[in-house]
Amino acid sequence: MLLASPVIFWQLWKFVAPGLYKHEKRLLLPFSFLSSVCFLGGAAFGYFVVFPPAFRFLVGYSADFLTAMPAVNEYFSLSLRLLIAFGVIFELPILMVFLAKIGIVDVPFLNKNRKYAILINFIIAAILTPTPDIVNQMLMGVPLLVLYEVSVIAVWLFGRKKLTYGPPDISAEESEE
Numbered sequence: 001m002l003l004a005s006p007v008i009f010w011q012l013w014k015f016v017a018p019g020l021y022k023h024e025k026r027l028l029l030p031f032s033f034l035s036s037v038c039f040l041g042g043a044a045f046g047y048f049v050v051f052p053p054a055f056r057f058l059v060g061y062s063a064d065f066l067t068a069m070p071a072v073n074e075y076f077s078l079s080l081r082l083l084i085a086f087g088v089i090f091e092l093p094i095l096m097v098f099l100a101k102i103g104i105v106d107v108p109f110l111n112k113n114r115k116y117a118i119l120i121n122f123i124i125a126a127i128l129t130p131t132p133d134i135v136n137q138m139l140m141g142v143p144l145l146v147l148y149e150v151s152v153i154a155v156w157l158f159g160r161k162k163l164t165y166g167p168p169d170i171s172a173e174e175s176e177e
Helices: 005-019 022-059 072-089 092-101 107-112 114-128 134-158 172-176
Strands: none
Touching (some): 005 022, 072 134
16 A cells, blocks of 8 residues: 555546645645655654564563564554554644644744643554553653654744734825825
8 A cells, every 4th residue: 555655646636726826836845745745754763663672562562471462463563553653643743834824823833732742742652652651651752752743843834824914004204184
C-alpha cells in the first residue's frame, strides 16, 4: 500500500481536479505535498525511534523458563499500528493550519488552551501506544507536545489573518471641509 500510494494519490487527484477552481488547485497541491511529507516523517520517526524500544519492551518479558517468540502477524500488527499512529500525529500542524484557515482556531486560542492540549496529548499517547509502559507513551507524548508548539507557530505564520473593520481613514484635508 505504501509503495502504491503515489499512483493512488495521482488517480485520486485526476478524479478530484476537474471539480476544483484554479485557486483551490493552487492551495491543494502544497497541502497534499506537506501532508504526505509529515505522514512519512512521522512513520519514519515511529519506525526508527519508537519501534526498537517498544519491541525490546515486549520481548523483555522472557526469562529462563519463558522465551518470547512473537509471531510474524504480531510483529506486523505492532509495526503497522506504530507507523499509522505516528504518521497521523505528525499531521497535527497541517490540521491546525487548516482549522485556522477556516476560522476555528487562532494563536490566542491555542495559547490559552495549552494546558488542555498537554493533557489531551498524553491521553492520545496512552491510547495509541501499543505497549503499556511509560517510556513508549513518552516517546509519543513528547513529539505531540513539540508538534503542538510547531502548530502554534504554523498557525501564526499561515493562519487566517484577522480582518479589521472600522471607519475608513479620514485624511486631514477631508476633515477641514
